[in-house]
Amino acid sequence: MAVPVTAAAEPDRQVSARHFVRLKLRVMGNNFRGQGWRIALFVAGVLVGLWFAAGGFLLLAAPGFAGEPRYALMTAAFGGGLLVLGWLLLPLVFFGVDETLDPARFALLPLSRRTLVGGLFAAALASVPVLTMLLATAGLVVTAGALGGWPAGLAATVGVLAGLLLCVAASRAVTSAFATMLRSRRVRDLAAVLLAVVAALLGPLQIVVLAAVQDADWDRLAGVAGVVGWTPFGAPWTVGVDVAEGRAWAVPVKLLITAVTIGVLLFWWSRSLESAMVGAAGAAPTKTRRAPTGGAVGQLFPKVLGWAGRDRFGALVARECRYWWRDARRRANLITIAVVGVFVPVMVNLGGPGFAASEQGVEFTGDSSPVLVSLSMLFVGVLASVTLANQFGFDGSAYAANVVAGVPGRLELRARMVAFSVYVVPMLGVVSVVIAVVLGEPGWIGMAAGALLAAYGAGLAINGYLSVLGAYSLPETSNPFAMNTGAGMAKSLLTLLSMVVSTAAAVPMVVAAALLGDAWLWLALPLGAAYGVGAALLGSYLAGDVLDRRQPELLATVTPRR
Amino acid sequence: MTGEHPALALRGLAKTFDGKVAVAGVDLDVPAGSFYGLLGPNGAGKTTTLSMAVGLLRPDHGRAWVLGHDVWGDPVGAKRLLGVMPDGVRLFDRLTGAELLAYHGLLRGMDPAVVDQRAAELLDVLALTDAGRTLVVDYSAGMKKKIGLACALLHGPRLLVLDEPFEAVDPVSAALIRDILHRYVVGGGTVVFSSHVMEVVERLCSHVAILAGGTIKRVGGLDEVRGARSLEEVFVEVVGGRTATGEELSWLSR
Structure with missing residues (x-):
C-alpha cells in the first residue's frame, strides 16, 4: 500500500487522443450552458457552414455528374489546393484559430510531446469547419467514383481524409509558429515584414495566374493542374482522379507526399507548442528599459499626442494608443489592416478588369473606373473599422478601471475612435495615394480618400454600437489568434453583419462617384471626410448613451470566465 | 468627520449567477473612520x-451607499x-x-x-521606482498588488475598498501596505477589505464581518x-x- 513517493507511479491507463476530444466537446458543451444566444449563434454558424459545404460539394462533384473527365483533374488540384491555402492563410488574416484547449493548460501534466500533439490534433479535428470540409470534399469522391468506379472512389476517400488532416495540421502549425513569433517583442517587426512580403507576393502571383488563364488553352492549364497535383497542395485530392485515369501507381506516392507533409507540419507544431507552453508559464522577459524621463503624465502620452489635453479625454486616447502597439492581439489587427488595405484594392482594380480586357494581359493599364475604386475603398474603410467591433473585449477585465472611475460613455467611445484613427487614418492616406499612383490616375487621390474616410467613419459609428451591445470575452492568452469556440461563431457573424451595415451606410459615396462624374473628383474628399466624421460623432453620441446604462453588464461580458 | 452617513452602507444586496445564489441579501454598515475586515x-x-458595493456588478436586489451617495442612483x-x-x-x-498612475489620475x-x-x-514609498519602464504585466504578483493599491489611493478617496490586498504579497510588502493603510485610517479615511488571513485581520481591524454562503454570519x-x-x-x-484525519488520504504517507 505504501509506495515510496520518489518512485513515479505507473499510470493505470494511457492517455489517448480520445480523452482530448472528449475534453474539447465537454468544454464546448459547458460554454453553451445557460447561454441561449450562444446556442443560436452556433446553430446559425453550422447552417452557414452547411450552405458552403453544399456549394463546395456541388462544385467538386460537378465533373463526375457531368461525366467530363477532362475537368476532373483541374477541379481536384485547383479546388483542393485553394482549400489548403485557405486553411493556411485565413486563420492568420481573419478568423483566428479555435483554442478551446489552450496548450498552456497542459504544461504541468506528465504528458509526452507525442501524446500532447496527437491529442490536440485530434481535438482540433472535432470542429464544425472540419465537418464542413469533409462534406464539401466528399464531392471529389463522387467525381472519382463516377469516372473510375469504386476503386477510384475508395482512393479518393483515403485521399480526402488525408487532405483534411493536412489542412488542419497546416493551420495549427502556422498559427502556433506565428503566435510564438509575435509574442516576442523583438521579432514583431520581422513578423510584420514577413506578412507583408507574403501578401506582396499574392498580388503579382495573381496577375501572373490571370495572364496564364487568359492566353492558356486547356492543355496548358491541365499541365499546371498536373504539377499542382504533385505538390502537397494537390496531392491528397487528386489520387481518385489518378486511379480513374489509369495512373494507380501515383496513389501510394502521392499519399506518401501527404503523409510526410503532415509529419513535418506536426513536428513543427510540436516545437512551437513547447515554447508556447513554457512562455505562458512564466519566464518574463527581464530586459532593462532605459530610465524614465519626465513626470508620470509626460510618460503616458506618446510624442504624436503632444496636441492632446492632459485631461480625461487625453488620458483615454493616450492609453488606447499605447495599447494598439503594445498588445500583440491589437497589433496583429493593425498589421492585417495595413497589408490587406493596400493589396486588396490593388488586386481588385488591376486584376478584376483583367478578366474583361483579354488582350492587355499583364500590363499595368488603368482599366479601373471611379466606381470600382470607390467600391474597393469602401471595403478597405469598412475592414479597418470592423477591428473595433469588439474593442472592449481587447481590454478584458481591465475595463473595470474605467467603470470604477465612472468614465462617461460618449467620452469613452470618442477617445477610442480617435486613438485608433491615429494609426488608421495615415494608413488610409497611404492606401489612397498608392492606389492612385498604381492606377496612373493621380487625380483620383481625393476621391479614393473621400470614399475611405466616409466608409471608415460610418464603420466606426456602427462598430461603436456593436462593441457596446455585442461584446464578447477573449481568452487571456498571449496568442493573438486565439479565441473561444462559442465566440468564434459570434465573431464571424457579428463581423459580417457590421461590415454589411457599414458598407450600406457608405454606399452614397459610390452612387455619387457614378452620377457626378468629374465634379466628384474634387468634392469627394471634403464631403467624404465630413460624412465620416459626422457619422462617427453621431455614432459615439448615440452608442455612448447605451454604454452609460450598460457599463457593469459590458464589464461582465468582456471578463473571461475562469 | 464626514457627519452622520456611514462610509459604506449595504441593504439587501443579492446576486444570483445562472440559478446559483452567490450573495443572498447582505446588510452592512461600515462606520466612517473604521478599519473593516470582511472575512469568509x-x-x-x-x-x-x-x-x-462599488458599482462593478449590478445587483439583482438591494442598494449601496457611499457616504450617503447611492452607488447605482448617483454613481x-x-x-x-x-x-x-x-x-x-x-x-x-x-x-x-x-x-x-498617470492614466488613473487623469481619468479622475x-x-x-x-x-x-x-x-x-x-x-517611491512603494519601492516601485526601480521598476522603471518595466510594463506592469511583467511585474511580480506582489508588485502588481502594490501598483493596484497606488492606483486606488492616488486621487485621495474617502473610502477605500480592497479585495484581498494581502494575497500573494511577501511579508515585507505586506508590512508596507499595512503601514500605509494604517496611516490612511488614522488620517480619517475608511478601509474595507476582504481577506481570509485571520492574523492580518486581527492585527489591523476595528470591525469585522464574517460572510459565508452568501450571508453575513457575524458582524x-x-x-x-x-x-x-x-x-x-x-x-x-x-x-x-x-x-481531514483518518483513513482517507492514507496514500499520502509512506
Whole structure:
C-alpha cells in the first residue's frame, strides 16, 4: 500500500487522443450552458457552414455528374489546393484559430510531446469547419467514383481524409509558429515584414495566374493542374482522379507526399507548442528599459499626442494608443489592416478588369473606373473599422478601471475612435495615394480618400454600437489568434453583419462617384471626410448613451470566465 | 468627520449567477473612520459583495451607499469618493507603473501637476521606482498588488475598498501596505477589505464581518465578534470546517 513517493507511479491507463476530444466537446458543451444566444449563434454558424459545404460539394462533384473527365483533374488540384491555402492563410488574416484547449493548460501534466500533439490534433479535428470540409470534399469522391468506379472512389476517400488532416495540421502549425513569433517583442517587426512580403507576393502571383488563364488553352492549364497535383497542395485530392485515369501507381506516392507533409507540419507544431507552453508559464522577459524621463503624465502620452489635453479625454486616447502597439492581439489587427488595405484594392482594380480586357494581359493599364475604386475603398474603410467591433473585449477585465472611475460613455467611445484613427487614418492616406499612383490616375487621390474616410467613419459609428451591445470575452492568452469556440461563431457573424451595415451606410459615396462624374473628383474628399466624421460623432453620441446604462453588464461580458 | 452617513452602507444586496445564489441579501454598515475586515472562506461571496458595493456588478436586489451617495442612483458622486482595488481583475498592464498612475489620475479629473507629484511619491514609498519602464504585466504578483493599491489611493478617496490586498504579497510588502493603510485610517479615511488571513485581520481591524454562503454570519467590533477566543476559532466554527484525519488520504504517507 505504501509506495515510496520518489518512485513515479505507473499510470493505470494511457492517455489517448480520445480523452482530448472528449475534453474539447465537454468544454464546448459547458460554454453553451445557460447561454441561449450562444446556442443560436452556433446553430446559425453550422447552417452557414452547411450552405458552403453544399456549394463546395456541388462544385467538386460537378465533373463526375457531368461525366467530363477532362475537368476532373483541374477541379481536384485547383479546388483542393485553394482549400489548403485557405486553411493556411485565413486563420492568420481573419478568423483566428479555435483554442478551446489552450496548450498552456497542459504544461504541468506528465504528458509526452507525442501524446500532447496527437491529442490536440485530434481535438482540433472535432470542429464544425472540419465537418464542413469533409462534406464539401466528399464531392471529389463522387467525381472519382463516377469516372473510375469504386476503386477510384475508395482512393479518393483515403485521399480526402488525408487532405483534411493536412489542412488542419497546416493551420495549427502556422498559427502556433506565428503566435510564438509575435509574442516576442523583438521579432514583431520581422513578423510584420514577413506578412507583408507574403501578401506582396499574392498580388503579382495573381496577375501572373490571370495572364496564364487568359492566353492558356486547356492543355496548358491541365499541365499546371498536373504539377499542382504533385505538390502537397494537390496531392491528397487528386489520387481518385489518378486511379480513374489509369495512373494507380501515383496513389501510394502521392499519399506518401501527404503523409510526410503532415509529419513535418506536426513536428513543427510540436516545437512551437513547447515554447508556447513554457512562455505562458512564466519566464518574463527581464530586459532593462532605459530610465524614465519626465513626470508620470509626460510618460503616458506618446510624442504624436503632444496636441492632446492632459485631461480625461487625453488620458483615454493616450492609453488606447499605447495599447494598439503594445498588445500583440491589437497589433496583429493593425498589421492585417495595413497589408490587406493596400493589396486588396490593388488586386481588385488591376486584376478584376483583367478578366474583361483579354488582350492587355499583364500590363499595368488603368482599366479601373471611379466606381470600382470607390467600391474597393469602401471595403478597405469598412475592414479597418470592423477591428473595433469588439474593442472592449481587447481590454478584458481591465475595463473595470474605467467603470470604477465612472468614465462617461460618449467620452469613452470618442477617445477610442480617435486613438485608433491615429494609426488608421495615415494608413488610409497611404492606401489612397498608392492606389492612385498604381492606377496612373493621380487625380483620383481625393476621391479614393473621400470614399475611405466616409466608409471608415460610418464603420466606426456602427462598430461603436456593436462593441457596446455585442461584446464578447477573449481568452487571456498571449496568442493573438486565439479565441473561444462559442465566440468564434459570434465573431464571424457579428463581423459580417457590421461590415454589411457599414458598407450600406457608405454606399452614397459610390452612387455619387457614378452620377457626378468629374465634379466628384474634387468634392469627394471634403464631403467624404465630413460624412465620416459626422457619422462617427453621431455614432459615439448615440452608442455612448447605451454604454452609460450598460457599463457593469459590458464589464461582465468582456471578463473571461475562469 | 464626514457627519452622520456611514462610509459604506449595504441593504439587501443579492446576486444570483445562472440559478446559483452567490450573495443572498447582505446588510452592512461600515462606520466612517473604521478599519473593516470582511472575512469568509473561498466562494463565500466576498468579491461579489464588494463588486456590487462599488458599482462593478449590478445587483439583482438591494442598494449601496457611499457616504450617503447611492452607488447605482448617483454613481458620479459615489465614485468620486471611492478608491477600489479589485481582485482577479487585470490592470491596464501594458503600461508602465508611472503611466498607469498617470492614466488613473487623469481619468479622475486630477490636475496633471498633482498627478505627477503624487505618482512619484507613491512609486517611491512603494519601492516601485526601480521598476522603471518595466510594463506592469511583467511585474511580480506582489508588485502588481502594490501598483493596484497606488492606483486606488492616488486621487485621495474617502473610502477605500480592497479585495484581498494581502494575497500573494511577501511579508515585507505586506508590512508596507499595512503601514500605509494604517496611516490612511488614522488620517480619517475608511478601509474595507476582504481577506481570509485571520492574523492580518486581527492585527489591523476595528470591525469585522464574517460572510459565508452568501450571508453575513457575524458582524460587529473585533472584540465583540471574537469574545475571549481567537478569531480563527470563531471563524472555523461559524463557517463549519472539517478536518481531514483518518483513513482517507492514507496514500499520502509512506
